[in-house]
Amino acid sequence: MSTQTDSKRRGQAFAGAFAGVAIVVVLAVVFFVVRNSDDSDKTSAAAPPPVATQPSAAPAQPTDAAPQPSEAAPQPTAAQVNTPPALSKEPDVKGGTGRLTKLVKTTLVPGTGPAVQKGQTVTANYKLVKYATGEVMDSSWSRGEPFSTQIGVGAVIKGWDEGIVGLKVGSRTQLDVPEALAYPGQGDLRFVVDVLAAK
Known part of the structure; x- marks a missing residue:
């Protein structure tokens, strides 16, 4: 009887020890899985976002549709920009008709200064409307100061990079x-741009 009891106790002790080891192994596995998951989350959070094909300085949403100043091109104050008299009033911009298949530039007021070169920082006033409806999407005029950005280097939409150089x-x-040179899903756009400075 004593042998059976001892054998039973040893079996129970062995089973208990085995269960304890199994629990430790399971906890260790869970710990390493959670830790590795946290490390990968930290790595992805710390990594810089991929370079956008669309300009960081340009709108991605209809409520934020105009290019915004970048850190590399600080926005000048109104006192720093010498606005020609012909450009002193906000333009009245209407929509167009049909669909655009290519970028179209129309001179409204001819400039007398040097031509904008690729890579220069341009200071400009602009007004942006939806081409199909004429609805105003954004305007530097409403903010009360011009906007500065580097041109021809992908800091803004292709329509600006291609349209403002020259x-x-x-x-x-x-x-x-056309939408292909602007923001996907926003349709064709019409900007009226006053080039105030380029350097």
Whole structure:
């Protein structure tokens, strides 16, 4: 009887020890899985976002549709920009008709300054409307100061990179930008851009 009891107790002790080891192994596995998951989350959070194909300085949503200043190109104050008299009033911008298949530039006020070169920082006033409806999406005029950005280097939408290079300082130009050169899902756009400075 004593042998059976001892054998039973040893079996129970062995089973208890085995269960304890199994619990430790399970806890260790869970710990390492959770820890590795936390490390990968930290790594992904710390990694910089991928470079966008669309300009960081340009709108991605209809409520934020205009290019915004970047840290590399600080926005000048109104006192720093010498606005030609012809560009002193906000333009009245209407929509267009049909669909755009290519970028169209229309000079509204000819400029007398140097032509904008790729890589220069341009200071400009602009007004943006939906091409199909004429609904105003954004305007530097409403913020009370011009906007600065580097041109021709992917800091803004392709419509600006392609449309503003070559414009003369002091000009007012209408840029009709097809959706393919703007923001996906926003349709064709019409900008009226006053080039105030380029350097």
